[in-house]
Amino acid sequence: EEVHLLPYFEMMIEKVSPALQENRMILHLECPDDLYAQIDPVRFEQVILNLIDNARKYSEPNTSIFIDVALINERIHMTLKDEGKGIPEEDLPRIFERFYRVDKSRARALGGTGLGLSIVKQLVEAHGGMIEVTSSPNIGTTFEIIL
Numbered sequence: 001e002e003v004h005l006l007p008y009f010e011m012m013i014e015k016v017s018p019a020l021q022e023n024r025m026i027l028h029l030e031c032p033d034d035l036y037a038q039i040d041p042v043r044f045e046q047v048i049l050n051l052i053d054n055a056r057k058y059s060e061p062n063t064s065i066f067i068d069v070a071l072i073n074e075r076i077h078m079t080l081k082d083e084g085k086g087i088p089e090e091d092l093p094r095i096f097e098r099f100y101r102v103d104k105s106r107a108r109a110l111g112g113t114g115l116g117l118s119i120v121k122q123l124v125e126a127h128g129g130m131i132e133v134t135s136s137p138n139i140g141t142t143f144e145i146i147l
């Protein structure tokens with residue numbers, strides 16, 4: 001299905017805004033109005049909501065989340081950047097594994113199963129895309145999806 005990305009992202013941001021407000025976090029969206037993507041809107045929503053949920057859970061109040069959508073060399077790039085705790089370099093290769101969590105005690109306190117990112121990766125790949133992560137502890141984390 002051909003999805004108009006700007007209203008699609010605005011709709012998802014509307015859904016998460018109560019949770020973000022509770023954490024006093026602000027989400028900034030940068031998305032040109034003329035971008036469309038061939039995606040399953042219901043399944044792909046799980047991708048974006050999982051990434052936003054992580055950005056919220058693993059960040060402090062009064063930080064921001066930045067979502068940037070752009071067309072580069074005929075491909076849609078979606079980057080989702082937070083200013084949170086970050087992920088240690090040695091854990092980065094494993095975060096897309098099922099049940100993998102970086103800090104077991106912190107992760108337990110925050111709830112969840114450790115399945116979010118494994119589902120995200122599966123869904124992105126089911127769309128013929130790929131996802132990459134870069135992160136620096138205490139600076140933040142960036143996920144990039146390329147479709």
Ligand code: ATP
Pocket residue numbers: 054055058082084085086087095100101102103107111112113114115116117118141
């Ligand atoms: P679930 O998503 O099932 O509720 P979860 O959030 O712990 O649980 P994943 O979403 O798969 O599981 O993430 C795996 C681990 O990667 C997390 O436990 C956390 O340690 C780390 N992580 C994921 N996203 C971020 C992020 N934006 N900033 C810092 N750490 C992150």
Ligand code: MG
Pocket residue numbers: 050053054112116117
């Ligand atoms: Mg998660």
